Amino acid sequence: MNRWVDAARPRTLPLAVGSILLGNFLAYASGKFDFLIALLATLTTLLLQILSNFANDLGDYSNGVDNADRKVALRAVQTGKISQQEMRTAVIGTAVLSFVSGISLLFFGLKNATLEVWGTFLGLGVAAIAAAIAYTVGKRPYGYMGLGDISVFLFFGLIGTLGTYYLQTYHLDVAIFLPASGCGLLSVAVLNLNNLRDIDNDIKTGKNSIPVRIGKTFGFYYQKALYIAAIACFYAYPFVAGIKIGVNQQLLIVGIYPIIGLFRELHSGMNSEQIDPYLKKTALRTLFLIIVFGIIQILTSQ
Template sequence: MNRWVEAARPRTLPLAIASTILGNILAYVDGHFLWTIGALAILTTLLLQILSNFANDLGDTQNGIDNADRKVALRAVQTGAISPSEMKKAVYISALLAFISGISLLYISLQTASIEIILGFLVLGILAIAAAIAYTVGKRPYGYMGLGDLSVFLFFGLVGTVGVYFLQTLEFKFVTFLPAAGCGFMSVAVLNLNNLRDLENDKKQGKLSIPVRIGKTAGFLYQKFLYILTILSFGLFPMLNHGTPPTLMQSSTMLAAFIPIALLANKLQPSLTPAQIDPYLKKTALITLWLILVFGFTQIFLSE
């Protein structure tokens, strides 16, 4: 059981549900919230993340990315703790569970929606499952071409937040794209740290992540730019949502979320080794969840 828990990478799960929690918070603030929809959305997201982690473990080993040169954050298939055939079965099972959970979510939330919207969300769900697998599995995984950042931004930012908001409210609200983008930027920040940690090995194996393409120094500048975009996205939301600047209390409360991001950005320097970079993945994921919770507090209790 321990080997499967490790392969599921529990430290990635708080980040995975951040956008789903954010979408539920935004819907609750606007007076639309059902616990069944919220819970199923979180469950589906968790299953998709576990699917992605299992597929990543399998694909990176099969494609030679996870090899003897990898010394930090060793993977289950790479070390032999789980065989490739076992992991392949786990990928199939987790994909099936994610599909069942997703279908249940759509059935409950879209009963009064048009057939076009139902089909649109069904296609979106299938694409999410395909994206989780194709990131590293197959002959031409898109994660090896530097497209992982875009996929993470879309699915763990825009789709996760705006999609859940729609499932709760049955309406799109353009301003929700701002915090959704902020959540997406933080998710990309975690992926970029992962790629900075693995930069040298990825370069040897031909995995063209963003840091491999632009270099380590520029990769850390990109990391800090993502943090800046996050703060701007969440900071602008109250003014655009209500048409007035945030109150002093709201601004002061949000500082409790923004200051850890700034402190984290200050500590990330190109001189860090892979082993020194690795802990910051978990820290960034937890700070993302903290950001969402603080933001939710300001919207629920400090609005009006």
Template sequence: MTFNIRAWIVSLRLRTLPLALSTIFMGSLLASGQGCFKLSVLVWASLTTLFLQILSNLANDYGDAVSGADNAERQGPQRMIQQGVITLRQMKRAIIFTSVLALISGVTLIFNALKDQLMVLLLFFFLGISALVAAIRYTVGKNPYGYRGLGDFFVFVFFGLLGVGGTYYLHAGIWNWSVLLPAFSIGAFSTGVLNLNNIRDIQSDDKSGKKTLPVMMGRKMAAFYHLALLLLGWGAFIVWLLNYEQANTGAWLVILAFPLFVFNAIAVFRFKAPLAGLDKQLRNLSLGTLLMVVLYGIGSFLI
């Protein structure tokens, strides 16, 4: 089988990458506000999270193809293994290659940031390995956690609490509990993106035995769950602004992104069939989250 560049670009799912960068950018902005910004941390953390996100995407394709979750009834875009353009063997090699890149990038990141803090360095190494394993085990293996409704929890933790909080620590070298508020926001919005993906695939997932939260709670409750994620995410960020950005009125520029989240929530309730129409909203929420982070940065440092 010949190498198909377009097929691999599709498999990378480039539209998911802005969401991954939102995590790193938010942690970096929080550190910069404390005068602790390090360019090397931003660069290596961005590379590491991009590799991990791509790894997760490739592993998801591989795992769903093996389990049968990617089938003719799936509502979303057809995957390249599903179409027979990429073989399972090729995808497995790509997963191994991307894992190596993520490991190299991650080790470089934590060594440059924490070489004088051995115990903390070892902790971050363990967390990095955990993130790598989590990216693969979402749909791959004998008992993938994504098939047991646990994907939302892992996304919230790794994209939110650990992603944002960990990035902040790598910049600052100290911990600040208050950063968990914006970390909660990014985690909630990231979980919302996964929820949209699972609502879209609810029918095929149910028939293939993939027990995501929407499969377990039903289409209607999944929409209310999505609304709760968006409201809680914004609520946490507004609490952050009210308590820790009193003297920084420019930070409220983030409110300009709020209508995008409103439209997203409305769309989830309105879409009935075909659910493939939700695919656009998945992209919109990902870009909306990144826009929120960018607006926060612009408002905090340029206004």
């Protein structure tokens, strides 16, 4: 069982539920919240993240990216702990579980929705499953073309947050695009750190991530730009939403400060071993920021 737990990459899971948690916080602050919908949305997202991790493990090994030159964050198929066939079976099984969980979420969340809304959410769900697999699996994985950042921003930012909010409230507020974007940008920051850590091996194997395309130094500039843009999105929300800036909103600095710490600590001279711990740090601090932000919005709405 330990090998499968490791392959699921537990340290990526807190970030996976960030957008779902954010959407639920905002819905609760607006006076609409259903615990079952929140639970099913969280379960579906966790399954999608695990699916993505399994598929990434399989795809990177099959495409020669996870080879003997990879020394940090070794993968299950690469090390032989899990065979390729076992991982293929796990990918298929997790995809099926994700679909079943997603359908259950839509059944309870869209009881009174039109067919058009049902079709939209069903399409997004299928797209999420396809995106999780196609990132590194197949003849032309989009992750090898530097398109992973866009996918992560959409699914772990906009779609996760706005979709959850809509399932809870049956409407969307333009202002929510700001914190949703902030969440997406911080999710991209985790992916970019992953790519910065693996840049040397990715260059050798032809995986053209953003850092490979722009170089390690500019990859770190990009990393810091993601932090700044995300912070700006969270800070701008109350102004756009028409929320009075009182003591509650000023407490956002409690959640922002740890992100600023990451900005100060990261630099282009770091090697793969030094970069690796910052994936977990960024994921956990993003989750902390979302919790602080969400509690503030609930307190302000009282």
